Amino acid sequence: MIESTPARTDLCKAAPRAHPRPEGQDRYTISEVVAFTGLTAHTLRWYERIGLMPHVDRSHTGQRRFTNRDLDWLTFVGKLRLTGMPVADMVTYAEMVREGESTFEARAELLQRTRRDVLARIAELQDTLAVLDHKIEFYADARRAPERF
Amino acid sequence: MIESTPARTDLCKAAPRAHPRPEGQDRYTISEVVAFTGLTAHTLRWYERIGLMPHVDRSHTGQRRFTNRDLDWLTFVGKLRLTGMPVADMVTYAEMVREGESTFEARAELLQRTRRDVLARIAELQDTLAVLDHKIEFYADARRAPERF
DNA sequence: AGCTTGCTTGGAGTGCACTCCAACGTTTTA
């Protein structure tokens, strides 16, 4: 049962992009999408509920059938997630996509703000790297001279 | 009342290092530490409860009196927090510090693992930057040619 | 002495992003 995969979505770590999708199809079941994206079925349903997906097709019995477009969107959402953008902002973006071209400006702004945040975060991380290296070197020194007096 | 400051600690954003501490003192009240670190008093007490602080001194009436050493530690903890290290790992590190030199090896390892995580995260963010730039350029193009046919 | 402001505690509550459950219907495989 795939439902029970933990998949610890570290909010700051990559989803394990498992299989690449086999081109030549355009209707995927939820478990296929799970395999392609590394998201859980729970998360996919939840994304739909909160409005983070464009309307997902259903089979005649009501089961979800995802398209290649949906997979592309999920790949993009995955990238946004990696930026650290809150899900609420992604939903806003998705809503703007649904509204059409009139929201181009606002979408660009949201993305630019995100871009600035990413740059700031990278700078922050590089700062911490300096501190980490400093400490690590201290421990290395301590090992090299374990009984200096 | 300082207690009610929201201070939205974004887990991926810098604390607003407010005042630099005035050298020449070695016993600070909790509200002074709040001013120096940007953490809330709640968070400072919580850090102590979970074992993330070395034993904090108390006044004769039981109020906390933080030292410069405590402030240095909090600065370091702030850096670790920026790396995205989970609090549980920081507590582990703090415990090792309390154990003494016998844990130098393990501490270095933890820091090295963290360093690798930071490098990976930076790479990830740089990846998202490419996607973001691609999209932003698309919207810029759309603005430059608003009525192409 | 009275008032205001600050500090104490244990425990409960919050927000985010999932994560899981029960109960049931559908599809695929043997």
Added chain:
DNA sequence: TAAAACGTTGGAGTGCACTCCAAGCAAGCT
């Protein structure tokens, strides 16, 4: 055709990192 695997739903639960609360003691000022 029967069993096993997969799909559906609303709503409840989880884990993290805080964040807040109530009730009460303490310190400083007038």
